[in-house]
Amino acid sequence: xxxTRDKIIIGVTVFFVSFMMxxxxxxxxxxxxxxxxxxxxxxxxxxxxxxxxIGALEEHIEQKKxxxxxxxxxxxxGTLEEILAAEVQKLKMNSHLTALKGPGITVTLEDSDRELExxxxxxxxxxHDLDVLNILNDxxxxxxxxxxxxxxxxxxxxxxxxxxxxxxxNDVTYGQPFIIEAIGNPDTLNAAINAPTSYSYxxxxxxxxxxxxxxxxxxxxxxxxxxxALNYIEIQEGD
Amino acid sequence: xxxxKSKVILGVLSMVVVFTLSVQFQTIRDTTGGELLSTQRxxxxxxxxxNLQEERDQLTNELTDLENRLQEYEQTDADENxxxxxxxxxxxxxxxxSGHVSGQGPGIIITIDSQGDEGxxxxxxxxxxxxxxxxxxxxxxxxxxxxxxxxxxLTEIYYGSNSIHINDRPINPPFEIKAVGxxxxxxxxxxxxxxxxxxxxxxxxxxxxxxxxxxxFIERAQDITEFKYAEPVTxxx
Numbered sequence: 001x002x003x004t005r006d007k008i009i010i011g012v013t014v015f016f017v018s019f020m021m022x023x024x025x026x027x028x029x030x031x032x033x034x035x036x037x038x039x040x041x042x043x044x045x046x047x048x049x050x051x052x053x054i055g056a057l058e059e060h061i062e063q064k065k066x067x068x069x070x071x072x073x074x075x076x077x078g079t080l081e082e083i084l085a086a087e088v089q090k091l092k093m094n095s096h097l098t099a100l101k102g103p104g105i106t107v108t109l110e111d112s113d114r115e116l117e118x119x120x121x122x123x124x125x126x127x128h129d130l131d132v133l134n135i136l137n138d139x140x141x142x143x144x145x146x147x148x149x150x151x152x153x154x155x156x157x158x159x160x161x162x163x164x165x166x167x168x169x170n171d172v173t174y175g176q177p178f179i180i181e182a183i184g185n186p187d188t189l190n191a192a193i194n195a196p197t198s199y200s201y202x203x204x205x206x207x208x209x210x211x212x213x214x215x216x217x218x219x220x221x222x223x224x225x226x227x228x229a230l231n232y233i234e235i236q237e238g239d
Numbered sequence: 240x241x242x243x244k245s246k247v248i249l250g251v252l253s254m255v256v257v258f259t260l261s262v263q264f265q266t267i268r269d270t271t272g273g274e275l276l277s278t279q280r281x282x283x284x285x286x287x288x289x290n291l292q293e294e295r296d297q298l299t300n301e302l303t304d305l306e307n308r309l310q311e312y313e314q315t316d317a318d319e320n321x322x323x324x325x326x327x328x329x330x331x332x333x334x335x336x337s338g339h340v341s342g343q344g345p346g347i348i349i350t351i352d353s354q355g356d357e358g359x360x361x362x363x364x365x366x367x368x369x370x371x372x373x374x375x376x377x378x379x380x381x382x383x384x385x386x387x388x389x390x391x392x393l394t395e396i397y398y399g400s401n402s403i404h405i406n407d408r409p410i411n412p413p414f415e416i417k418a419v420g421x422x423x424x425x426x427x428x429x430x431x432x433x434x435x436x437x438x439x440x441x442x443x444x445x446x447x448x449x450x451x452x453x454x455x456f457i458e459r460a461q462d463i464t465e466f467k468y469a470e471p472v473t474x475x476x
Contacts, residue, residue: 043281088326235335
């Protein structure tokens, strides 16, 4: 009798324990295939990307609405010409066909004249295309509004080529030192050339190439001095 | 006595087991913020993403409508005086040069599939894209677009959060680079021995395809530069 009663008690206790366990597990959602952290990360990156797009779109929409209003008024007032002229001016600036001035930075680059270490690649002593391209990229990241190399305006069609002691920009060749100018916030531009995270830092500290920089209150950058090539491309409105 | 003792022990042990388990599950709940990294969470994210995409598409449509209306004001009208006609023509030309209108023309499309065993090669070597754009321009490219982003004079490329960012927006592999210009020249320039494409094919096993096309559509640039530091040089200053 006693033995059976004990067994029943044990059985009931075990039942309750199992019941509690199952209930607890249920409450924390057994539906888990563990998702890799990378997938969640990928989602977050996309989501933040789209949010930025939405932000930009909203800005554009505001701008266009404003422009339409202006045009409507202008047509009534008869000042369409002025509005168009202002718009033309703005886009001309964005086309890098206008000479600009403002605060910014001047960067100078030269090949190194130090001695080669034993077994060192002589390429380490000279400036390469990618060096200039990376420095331009760093300056753009820091908000540069206009860029020039040895006086040549950088446009979307600009190409550079470093050949030993010379650099060819927009098909014009210059000797050393290579001088890169940028208009923008002098402090952020300065950081783009001198911070430990910058490309120039590596050139200076690791390869010991002379990279100099100087902030300025007034940098003058020429307009691109030729007609941009438009022989193959034409306007095509998208959807 | 012995019987009672064993039952008490059993009872206490069971309670300890139940208690420990409850605490355990509670801890898991707390550390993962109420949800495990479960399919539920990723579903929620997928829904959010879809909603945002819909919003984005709606806004894009609205923008297109506004642009069409704007075009009516900007398009040339034969009756108008010559000054305005010239202004309109200049407007179009600068829109094209600055990249603020989409365009089309013959050229090439480069597709780079850089996903390898050690992750995506191009992500960690994004300056290859800088060199590519440079080479394309050297071969006479008139407009370049990378994964929907127009390449302009102020386009910046950097790596962050497991993505490449162009014009401050994330893009992901595979990479498709379009360039409008003389197709044969562009193709030849890219396929040159010891060039960038040659190098990444040879040494990195990256798959690169270059195709010539008669008509390639190039997206317009999404951002118009606001000049906060630069101002035009006029005769008086």
